[in-house]
Amino acid sequence: MRNNLEYFFRLPLDKKNEFGQLPGDLQGYGQAFVESEHQTLDWCDRLYLVTQPPKDRDMRPWPTTPVNFRESIESYSSVVMRVTCSLMEIIAINLGIDLEKIRDTYVSQALRMTYYPACPVAHDNVLGISPHSDISTLTLVWELNLVEGLQIKRQGAWVPIKPQSNALVVNVGDFLEILTNGKYQSIEHRVTVNPHKERMSISAFHLPKFDMSVGPLSEIVGQELKKYKTVRVDEVAKVVFSSKLDGKKTKEYAMFNI
Numbered sequence: 001m002r003n004n005l006e007y008f009f010r011l012p013l014d015k016k017n018e019f020g021q022l023p024g025d026l027q028g029y030g031q032a033f034v035e036s037e038h039q040t041l042d043w044c045d046r047l048y049l050v051t052q053p054p055k056d057r058d059m060r061p062w063p064t065t066p067v068n069f070r071e072s073i074e075s076y077s078s079v080v081m082r083v084t085c086s087l088m089e090i091i092a093i094n095l096g097i098d099l100e101k102i103r104d105t106y107v108s109q110a111l112r113m114t115y116y117p118a119c120p121v122a123h124d125n126v127l128g129i130s131p132h133s134d135i136s137t138l139t140l141v142w143e144l145n146l147v148e149g150l151q152i153k154r155q156g157a158w159v160p161i162k163p164q165s166n167a168l169v170v171n172v173g174d175f176l177e178i179l180t181n182g183k184y185q186s187i188e189h190r191v192t193v194n195p196h197k198e199r200m201s202i203s204a205f206h207l208p209k210f211d212m213s214v215g216p217l218s219e220i221v222g223q224e225l226k227k228y229k230t231v232r233v234d235e236v237a238k239v240v241f242s243s244k245l246d247g248k249k250t251k252e253y254a255m256f257n258i
C-alpha cells in the first residue's frame, strides 16, 4: 500500500487527474474544499475514496496505476475496518452498553490519502491541514513514512504526535462525542508543514450509515442533560465536507449545543 500510494502521488498531474474529483463529488484526486480564490489553501494533495460498505463504492476515481493499487486499497480498507470493530467493542464494554446499539455507527468508511510536499518557504500561515475535528465516529490514521506533522490540541496547546512504526493513531470523532453525550470527546488536530521532508498519511474515517440520525444514546444520558441534538448524518456530512476544514466551522455544525 505504501509503495503504491507513493507511486501514485509521483505520477504526472494529468495521469492523476484521470482519477480527479468531478464537480459536485468529493471522491477522487485533488485538493478538496476550495471555496474561493482568496482562501489560504492547505499544503497537500489528496485522494479521497468511499471504501465501505462495498456496495457504496464508485470505482471511477479508484486509480488503476499502479496495477495492484485497487487491490491494496481494498485490503487496507478491510484491515482497518476490523481494527475499528475491535476498538468499538472495547468502547461499548467501557461504556457499559450493548454493542448492537451502536453497530450502525461505524459501518461506512472513507479513506483520505494525503501527500504533503516539503514546504521550503515555511510560513506561519501555511499548514498541511488546518485545525479541525473529524466528522466520524472513529478515525484511524496511518503515518506511512513516519514524518512528524500531526499535532493535537491539549489544554489549549498544540502537542506533536510522534509517528510510531507499526502503529495507527486513533482519533475520536464528533459522532462518538454526540453518541456518548460528551463522555468521549473528539480531538482537535492539525498538520504542520515540514521544510525538508515530504509526508504521507492515510486517514480512515468510520461513520454511521448515511441515512440515519445520531443523537446521545439514552442508556448513556440517563438522568443527565442531553448536550447534543439528534442530527441526520447525511446533512452534517454535506455541510462539513463541502466547506474548508476549520475547527470552528466543524464544531458549529457538529456539536449542536442546545
Ligand SMILES: O=C(O)CCC(=O)C(=O)O
Residues within 6 Å of the ligand: 112, 114, 129, 134, 141, 143, 150, 189, 190, 191, 200, 201, 202, 203
Ligand atoms: O495527516 C494526518 O496525520 C492527519 C490527517 C487528518 O487529520 C485528516 O485527514 O482528517
Ligand SMILES: [Fe+2]
Residues within 6 Å of the ligand: 132, 133, 134, 189, 203
Ligand atoms: Fe483529521
